[in-house]
Amino acid sequence: MHLYSVLRLGLHVALITGMGFLLSQCGNSSAEKSRMDEAPVEEEIRYEAIRVAASRPASELNLPGELESYYETDLYPRVSSYVKALHVDIGDQVRKGQVLAELEAPELTANLTEAYSKVKAAEAVYGASKGIFLRVLRTSRTLGAISPVDLETARTKAISDSLGVVAANAHYSSVQQLVSYLKITAPFTGVITDRRLSPGAFVGPGGQNGVPMLKIKQLDRLRLRIAVPEAYLGDIRRGNPVQFSVRSFPNQTFTGRINRIANSVRPETRSELVEIDFQNKGGKLKPGMFASVRLPVSSSREGSLYVPKSAVISTLDQTFVQKVVAGKAVRVSVQKGDDSAGQMQIFGDLKAGDVILKTASEDLADRAPVKTQLVSR
The missing domain is CATH 2.40.420.20 (conserved putative lor/sdh protein from methanococcus maripaludis s2 fold)
Structure with a gap:
C-alpha cells in the first residue's frame, strides 16, 4: 500500500507539471500573436495604366467566312415523266451541255407526232389554196373571165391557209420543246454533288416534284463571303487582294480579290457583305469550307x-x-x-x-x- 501511494503521488505531480508547461506555451503563442496583430501591415495596391x-493598333482584321460555289443549282424535271436513265453520279465532273439524265413520257412523243402531222396537213391545204389563187389570178387578166369577188375570195383563202401553217408550226415547236425537256443537261461546267432519284421514279407535277434529281456546283471558281464591320468599310476597295486560310491546309495561304460589295449595311450586325473571288485551280478547296480572312485596314485614323x-x-x-x-x-x-x-x-x-x-x-x-x-x- 505504501508503494502504491508513492506511485500515485508521482503520477499526479507529472500531470500538474505537463499542464503547466502547456499553459505556458499557449501563453507565449498568444502573446506572440498579439504582438503580430499589433504590428502595422502596409499593403500597396497598384493599378495598371x-x-x-x-x-x-491592329493593321488587319481576322474575319470568318465561308467558301461557296460561284454557281450552284438543283436540277428539277420540267415535265411529268419517268426517269429512264441517269448518266452521272455524285463526284462526277461534267461539262456544260452534257446530258446528265434521260426521262421518258410516251404521251409527249405521241403529241409530237400529232403536231408534226398537223403541220404537214396545213401545208397541203395551203398549197392547194395557193395554187387556186394563182390560177384565178392568171385567168382574171382576161377581161370578164373572173369576177373580182371570186379573185378576192381565192386571195383570202390562200392567206387564211398560210396562217394555219404558221399556227401548226408554232404548236409543233412548243411540243418539240417539251420533248427536249426529257433530256436533263448541265447548265455549266462543274461537279455533281448530290443525286436523289433513281431510274423508274416518277417526277414532275403529281410526283416527286419537290425533290431535285441532281445538284451541280462549280468548283473552278469560288466566292468567299465575309461580313465587314461598319467601322472598316472605308478601307474596302473593289479589286484589292485579300489573303485567307482554311483548316484543311493550315500551313498554306490563299489569295483572292474583292469583287463585289453589297453597298448596304445590315442594321442587325452593323456590317456589310463583301464577296471575294478565288480561282480554284485544280479544285483544291471545296464549297462549304470555313475560312479565316486577313483583311488589310488602315492603322490610323x-x-x-x-x-x-x-x-x-x-x-x-x-x-x-x-x-x-x-x-x-x-x-x-x-x-x-x-x-x-x-x-x-x-x-x-x-x-x-x-x-x-x-x-x-x-x-x-x-x-x-x-x-x-x-x-x-
Missing part, C-alpha cells in the same frame, strides 16, 4: 483615340474613363465610337499620350489617390 493611343474596352465605364449619369493626373484618378467624360477588335474609339477631353487606368473601377471615387504602373496595351 496605359497611354491613350491615337490610332487603332486622324483625330481618333482608341482605348481598351475595359477602360470605359458607362453609368446612368455618364460614360467616362479614369485619367491619372498627379497621382489621382480623375473621371473624364467621353463618347463612344467604333467598337471592334477589343478596342473602343472615344471622343472627349483627352489627347494621345494621356495616362488612364487600363481597367476602370466604379469603386474609385473621382480624384481618389492611386498608385499606378504602366503596362502595354
